[in-house]
Amino acid sequence: MNNAVKKIIILQSLLLIGCGSQNLVIETYIPKPLVKKYESITANLTFDEEIKNFIFTPEQLQKREASVEINFGNTQAKLFENIFSSFFPINALEKNPDESSKLILIDIKLDKFEYLTPQMAANQKYSVWFKYSIQIQDKDKRAIDDWIITGYGEQETGVFSGDEAFKRAIQIALRDTGANLSIKAQDELDKITDMIG
Amino acid sequence: MIGCSTTRVDEEVNTAFTISGDESIVLLSNSYHTGNQTELDFMDCLNSSISKKQNTFEIIPTRQFQNLFYPWFEPSTAPQNIEDLPKILSNELIKNQLFEMKIKYLIKITGETKTNASSGALSCAAGPGGGGCFGFAWWDDTSAYNASVWDLSQETSVGNVSANVTGTSMIPAIIIPIPILARTQSNACEGLSDQIVSFFSN
Numbered sequence: 001m002n003n004a005v006k007k008i009i010i011l012q013s014l015l016l017i018g019c020g021s022q023n024l025v026i027e028t029y030i031p032k033p034l035v036k037k038y039e040s041i042t043a044n045l046t047f048d049e050e051i052k053n054f055i056f057t058p059e060q061l062q063k064r065e066a067s068v069e070i071n072f073g074n075t076q077a078k079l080f081e082n083i084f085s086s087f088f089p090i091n092a093l094e095k096n097p098d099e100s101s102k103l104i105l106i107d108i109k110l111d112k113f114e115y116l117t118p119q120m121a122a123n124q125k126y127s128v129w130f131k132y133s134i135q136i137q138d139k140d141k142r143a144i145d146d147w148i149i150t151g152y153g154e155q156e157t158g159v160f161s162g163d164e165a166f167k168r169a170i171q172i173a174l175r176d177t178g179a180n181l182s183i184k185a186q187d188e189l190d191k192i193t194d195m196i197g
Numbered sequence: 198m199i200g201c202s203t204t205r206v207d208e209e210v211n212t213a214f215t216i217s218g219d220e221s222i223v224l225l226s227n228s229y230h231t232g233n234q235t236e237l238d239f240m241d242c243l244n245s246s247i248s249k250k251q252n253t254f255e256i257i258p259t260r261q262f263q264n265l266f267y268p269w270f271e272p273s274t275a276p277q278n279i280e281d282l283p284k285i286l287s288n289e290l291i292k293n294q295l296f297e298m299k300i301k302y303l304i305k306i307t308g309e310t311k312t313n314a315s316s317g318a319l320s321c322a323a324g325p326g327g328g329g330c331f332g333f334a335w336w337d338d339t340s341a342y343n344a345s346v347w348d349l350s351q352e353t354s355v356g357n358v359s360a361n362v363t364g365t366s367m368i369p370a371i372i373i374p375i376p377i378l379a380r381t382q383s384n385a386c387e388g389l390s391d392q393i394v395s396f397f398s399n
Contacts (some may be wrong), residue, residue: 030267031263031264031265031267032267032269032289033267033268033308034265034269034294035290036290066219120228124281152230152273154229156234156236156240158236159238172272175271176271176272176273178267178268178272179267179268179273179274180268182267182268183268183274189243
């Protein structure tokens with residue numbers, strides 16, 4: 001093989017590596033929150049499809065900057081189950097709750113998932129945002145409250161490889177979402193308990 | 198090879214304080230939400246360095262503390278200054294757990310390592326017959342960190358310690374590059390941990 005052919009093969013390999021897409025699988029640990037328990041409430045949680053088993057693929061505009069597929073699996077659903085189950089028992093939809101406890105329905109939707117890579121922002125970090133919309137209803141589906149919960153995480157590339165820094169930024173943002181949700185719930189649940197009698 | 202660096206440490210005590218053998222301290226960095234960029238590896242270094250240098254008190258690793266007290270000491274929810282402390286300590290669940298774990302002092306860390314100036318040029322080339330580098334590059338780093346010691350039972354700041362390290366790193370290269378690095382961040386970690394240990398030994 002002559003030198004020119006070798007050079008072409010090396011250049012093509014470099015281009016393929018440069019344009020290759022990233023595939024991230026997200027798993028995260030969210031601790032049990034240190035919060036007040038509401039034993040008199042039972043909740044039914046419902047999630048939209050983007051929470052139950054979300055695989056993010058970038059839109060055309062983002063693809064030019066960073067082609068990445070992010071598989072969240074059921075990480076987001078687990079996050080909300082973990083946080084809400086620290087306040088009150090979670091009831092499977094098909095079961096009737098105990099008569100002594102009051103039922104509330106909590107519907108969770110992912111409004112926005114956004115990110116910036118070092119290439120997009122011309123800096124050395126990944127930044128990630130989540131925005132969720134949470135609707136709370138009584139057992140007769142009358143609206144009680146609407147919450148907007150956000151989470152933000154950033155991670156400098158530093159010692160991490162590109163994939164690892166991006167994954168950590170997502171994990172930090174999910175943990176931040178859990179923290180903001182816990183504090184919002186702690187602030188609002190006394191009022192909600194009073195409202196549902 | 199290690200480059201030259203200069204370290205300056207300062208200490209300021211506001212009020213009298215004590216710590217006994219079964220009491221604990223926790224280190225927490227200020228949030229990136231407020232523009233603070235204290236590095237995770239600096240926090241790890243400080244935790245392990247203080248733990249190794251003394252046996253007067255316990256030190257609870259930052260991540261373990263944040264998990265036990267989740268969600269109250271996360272970057273976006275932790276108190277950022279001493280004025281925020283009474284609000285978080287008015288939560289009985291937090292106060293009781295701090296009491297049970299005998300956590301007496303919270304040390305808030307701020308600061309970061311920055312490159313101030315860099316210059317020079319270094320170029321490397323490789324071919325079928327071999328490769329090499331030629332040139333000279335240098336840069337100045339400053340690692341400036343501050344630790345503010347908060348008494349959780351009194352809800353006051355009892356003092357501050359700080360470490361400021363500057364150093365110049367360089368890479369001369371004649372075929373083989375020879376990095377001569379000023380380890381400003383690790384020197385700041387050593388300086389600040391010495392100061393914190395000495396602060397509690399007084």
